[in-house]
Structure formats: structure tokens, C-alpha cells
Amino acid sequence: MNMDSTNIKRQQKDYWTLDKQHVIHPYTNFEKFSDEGSVIYAKGKGHHIYDEQGRAYLDGIAGLWCVNIGHGNEEIAETMAKQSQKLAYYNTFEDASSKPMAELGEKLAEISPGALNHVFYGTGGSMGNDTAVKIAHYYFNLLGKPNKKKILSRDLAYHGSTYLAHAITGISSTHMSFDLPHQLVHYLTAPYTYRNQGDRTLEEFIDFLVDEMEEAIIKIGPDNIAMFFAEPIMGAGGVIVPPGDYHKRTHALCKKYDILYVSDEVVTAFGRLGKMVSSKYLFDVEPDMCVYAKGISSGYIPLGATMISDQIHQVISKPKKDNPYFSHGFTYSGHALSCQVGLKNIEILERDNFCGHVSKWGPYFEEELGKLSEYGIVGEVRGSHYMLALEYVQNKETKESFAPEVNIGKRVYHHAKQLGLIIRPIGNLNVLSPPLTYDQKAIDNTINIMRESIERTIKDLIEEGLWQQ
Structure with a gap:
């Protein structure tokens, strides 16, 4: 078969039918998919x-x-081609790294607020939030606080769909028929002014949200709570903008009760709100962990990053006698090609303002x-x-x-x-x-x-x- 006939055969393929027959899409509505397809x-x-x-x-x-x-950026395409010719991938376990991996780590530390100077790479936001949970549990275990496991999240929060991230997600309709570890998570009222404020003034509504959070902490017990997950603006749950000083006050509660504050900036970072990172520069909060994905590579290649503070890193990086290894990682952690794309993407975002x-x-x-x-x-x-x-x-x-x-x-x-x-x-x-x-x-x-x-x-x-x- 010559090349022309191969191209004709490829063009004649019914991709709509092939897709329906073989592909399971994220969040598929099976009631309609068999008729409508994609x-x-x-x-x-x-x-x-x-x-x-x-x-x-x-x-x-x-x-x-x-x-x-934007789509079809030629600089990103050229970066991909050049890096794939140099080094597309090599594992990064323990004693192996790459220039893009190290350089992107430096850049992420530069743009991240406060003491967020250390990065663990993954391939997306769900993986980044799972990593945050594992690191928090590990951190408190090493501090001799093994009971600090519970997670505070919010109704309508979205933090991903891997096993742990889906449990942290507070969109209850997505939980149906999935056996998620709900015993780990306590959901607080969403700061959803349009629906949840009721007859309260805005100040009273913020007081209600903060008081509810503190009451939950006291009821569960601060010694049992590891972390609180927050999105600067709640995304898939309805683009909910928390009112007033809500973020600052919930962050203060976390500091008061020794609870790690995790800012899920998978959506809000890298320019979407007019800042490279939103937590500090729009909401005046310096989180203990920050999770990036999506805009970090502008979607050109899967990439995610969990940033952790110097304080957390100092604890987890001390070698343990029984097991000196940090036993967490993925085949594609710090993928050289992905990191190089992330670097170029951030360069373009900054250079072109x-x-x-x-x-x-x-x-x-x-x-x-x-x-x-x-x-x-x-x-x-x-x-x-x-x-x-x-x-x-x-x-x-x-x-x-x-x-x-x-x-x-x-x-x-x-x-x-x-x-x-x-x-x-x-x-x-x-x-x-x-x-x-x-x-x-x-x-x-x-x-x-x-x-x-x-x-x-x-x-x-x-x-x-x-x-x-």
C-alpha cells in the first residue's frame, strides 16, 4: 500500500464511531453518550x-x-521538539535529575509566596493534591503526631478525581456509587454568598463561616486534623468568590490550631486572575502548600507541582533510621520534556505580560x-x-x-x-x-x-x- 492510499484510508475513518466504541471519557453522561457521542x-x-x-x-x-x-503556540512546539531530541524522559528516582527539572524548581520557588521553596512534581492537579495529603500525614507522623490525619474541605470544592482528591472534592453528586474515604474529610459550608448568605449581612456571613470552621476544629479535635484545602476562587463548584477577609481568617485559624493550609491553585495560578500566583498577591495568604497544574504548562503537556514550605521540607528530609527513603513518587515525576515545556510556558507568560x-x-x-x-x-x-x-x-x-x-x-x-x-x-x-x-x-x-x-x-x-x- 502506497502513502497516498494510506492517507485516504486514514481520512475515511469514522473517528466519531471509533471514539464511542472504545473510549471512556471523563464525566461521561452515559444516558446520552451512545446517541450523541463526542x-x-x-x-x-x-x-x-x-x-x-x-x-x-x-x-x-x-x-x-x-x-x-492559547492554542498552537509555535515556541512551545519547537521547545518540545528540541527537548525530545535531547532528553524526553529519564526516571528521577533518588540520584537522577535533569536541567529542566532543576530549573523549573528554581522558577516555581521564585514565583511562589513565602517559604514555598520545594517542589514535588506530578502530572496534574489530582495527583498534586494526593501528594499534599501524603506529605502532610508523613510530616505529622515524623513530628510524633500520628493522629493528625483528618482533612477539612468545603461543600462544592473541587480538588480532583483520583481516590483521595475525589474524597476532598465537596461536590456530593460526584460521589455517588464511589467508595471514597469520607471518614477522612469534613466538609464546611461553601463561602457561596448568593446561595448561603441568607438574611445575614456580608460581615455576619463571614463570621458564620469562620465560627463554623472553628467549631468543627474543636469538635473533631485539633490533634486529629492535618490540613485544610482551599481554592482562592472555587472553580468547578461554581466559580465562587469567597467574600471579604474569609481567606485571611480561615488561614489564621489554621495557624492557631496547627493545621496545614493548602492552596489549590490548579485553576487560579499562571495569570487567570491577573497574577502568577493568587493566594498571596490577591488574598494575602501564605499557604503551607500550594498545588499547581493546568496553566503551569498551558495544557500542552501533563504537568503538576506540589510546593511545600521550608518548615515541612526540613522535617521530611531528615533521614530516618528505620527507612531513610521518602517512599513516594511516580514514573513521570519531573519528566524532563514536561518541565522544559513548563519553563517555556512561564517564560512566555512573563515576557508577553x-x-x-x-x-x-x-x-x-x-x-x-x-x-x-x-x-x-x-x-x-x-x-x-x-x-x-x-x-x-x-x-x-x-x-x-x-x-x-x-x-x-x-x-x-x-x-x-x-x-x-x-x-x-x-x-x-x-x-x-x-x-x-x-x-x-x-x-x-x-x-x-x-x-x-x-x-x-x-x-x-x-x-x-x-x-x-
Whole structure:
């Protein structure tokens, strides 16, 4: 068979059917997948993605919160090619390393707040949060505090879907039929002002959240709690921005009761909120651990990092007589090619002032999207910079949600997709988290499509008798 006939045969393949027959997708809706299947995407450039038929879409979700420098970056492609020719991979167990691994470690320590000077590499956020738990347990065991195992998390928190990370995740609907180690985790009320504030003033709501956390600590016992997981802005749980000084006060509680504060910056780091790292520079918190992924490589290659403080490192790095090894690691920890891509990605973010770009256009994006709250089904528009969401309601005054079977977020999503914009549907929400290449034109196009999509959805709802103006 010659090359031309091979190409023809490849082009004739039905990838949509092959995908349905053989691939299990993350968070698949099996009720619909057998009929609908998946869109086959073929390429991306800047803030656009193209399907197999060549149709262009504005990528309003940056792949999945992560393609920060945009699709199809040639510098990253060249970096991958050059590094793979030098050294794509070698194991990093104990006495082996690489220049990219060491250099990226130096760079991450430079951009991380406070005493976060030590990094353990993985391939994503779930792995990074699992690593944080293992290190915390190990740390307290070595300090002679073996009972400090419990984890504080929050309702609607998202920290991943590996075994431990999924348990820390507070989105209860995702837990159904999975046997997760829930005995390790205590979930606190989400700092979800729109739904949970009630009749309290904002200050009273913050007091309630902090008091609840302290009461939980006292009830469980500080000697039994290892760590508290926080997202600077809660992502998959609904783009929930904690109010006021909530972060500072929960961090102070952790210090008071000897609980490690873990900042999950998988989404919020590397420019999405206009800063390379958000915990310190937006919320004035210096965590004991910080977890990075997604934007660390702009999604071009799997990479994650768990940063730990000097204090923690000093304890875990002392050799133990019975076992001097730190018995934790993965085949791809510190993958040379991944680390080199991470370095180049951070170089591009800093050199091209992506944080300045997001700081400039983020408020405009927020303001323009906020105007969509004029529609009767839009209960709240919230978020910050390039991390935004719309929450839809049946009744604005009562904040009554649409019934799940209405699938309101998916309805708007389908209309937007038909108009050339990809957004993320999550129940009664739509999330927008575009590449940081988004400029005024892309923002304006996005707002126009969202407006049209909401209007079409309202028309559908009225025709189906599901909503009245």
C-alpha cells in the first residue's frame, strides 16, 4: 500500500464511531453518550478551536481552564521538539535529575509566596493534591503526631478525581456509587454568598463561616486534623468568590490550631486572575502548600507541582533510621520534556505580560458579562477576570433553580456552540474561562453570542411551557 492510499484510508475513518466504541471519557453522561457521542476536534490556534469538519469556535473555556497562552503556540512546539531530541524522559528516582527539572524548581520557588521553596512534581492537579495529603500525614507522623490525619474541605470544592482528591472534592453528586474515604474529610459550608448568605449581612456571613470552621476544629479535635484545602476562587463548584477577609481568617485559624493550609491553585495560578500566583498577591495568604497544574504548562503537556514550605521540607528530609527513603513518587515525576515545556510556558507568560493583559481586560469582561443579568433567567453573574460564571434561576426574587431535567446550562451551551462559542455547562451554570489571549474583540464576540444564546433559550423555555416572563 502506497502513502497516498494510506492517507485516504486514514481520512475515511469514522473517528466519531471509533471514539464511542472504545473510549471512556471523563464525566461521561452515559444516558446520552451512545446517541450523541463526542465532537472530534482537529486543531487549535490562539483562542479558537476547530472541529474535524473545519468549523471554528471561540474556546471560551481554554480547553479546561488551562490553555492560558492559547492554542498552537509555535515556541512551545519547537521547545518540545528540541527537548525530545535531547532528553524526553529519564526516571528521577533518588540520584537522577535533569536541567529542566532543576530549573523549573528554581522558577516555581521564585514565583511562589513565602517559604514555598520545594517542589514535588506530578502530572496534574489530582495527583498534586494526593501528594499534599501524603506529605502532610508523613510530616505529622515524623513530628510524633500520628493522629493528625483528618482533612477539612468545603461543600462544592473541587480538588480532583483520583481516590483521595475525589474524597476532598465537596461536590456530593460526584460521589455517588464511589467508595471514597469520607471518614477522612469534613466538609464546611461553601463561602457561596448568593446561595448561603441568607438574611445575614456580608460581615455576619463571614463570621458564620469562620465560627463554623472553628467549631468543627474543636469538635473533631485539633490533634486529629492535618490540613485544610482551599481554592482562592472555587472553580468547578461554581466559580465562587469567597467574600471579604474569609481567606485571611480561615488561614489564621489554621495557624492557631496547627493545621496545614493548602492552596489549590490548579485553576487560579499562571495569570487567570491577573497574577502568577493568587493566594498571596490577591488574598494575602501564605499557604503551607500550594498545588499547581493546568496553566503551569498551558495544557500542552501533563504537568503538576506540589510546593511545600521550608518548615515541612526540613522535617521530611531528615533521614530516618528505620527507612531513610521518602517512599513516594511516580514514573513521570519531573519528566524532563514536561518541565522544559513548563519553563517555556512561564517564560512566555512573563515576557508577553499576560498578567498585565488579563488585569487590563478582565474588569471589562466582568462588566460586559454582568450586563446579561438583565435577563429574567440570569440570577447572578460572578467571578473575577478570566474566571467567570452565570447562574440561571427560575425566579430571580426567590432564587428558585430550574429543575435538573430542564438542563438549563446545557441548553444555553448548545445554542452558544451553534453560534461558534464553547462554554462549560455545569447544572444551572455556564462557566467561561478562556485562553488569556482573549482580547476586546474576542470578549465582545463572546458577550454577543451569550446574549443571543440566552435569548434563544428563553424562547425555547416559553414555547415548552417551562418558564414565563
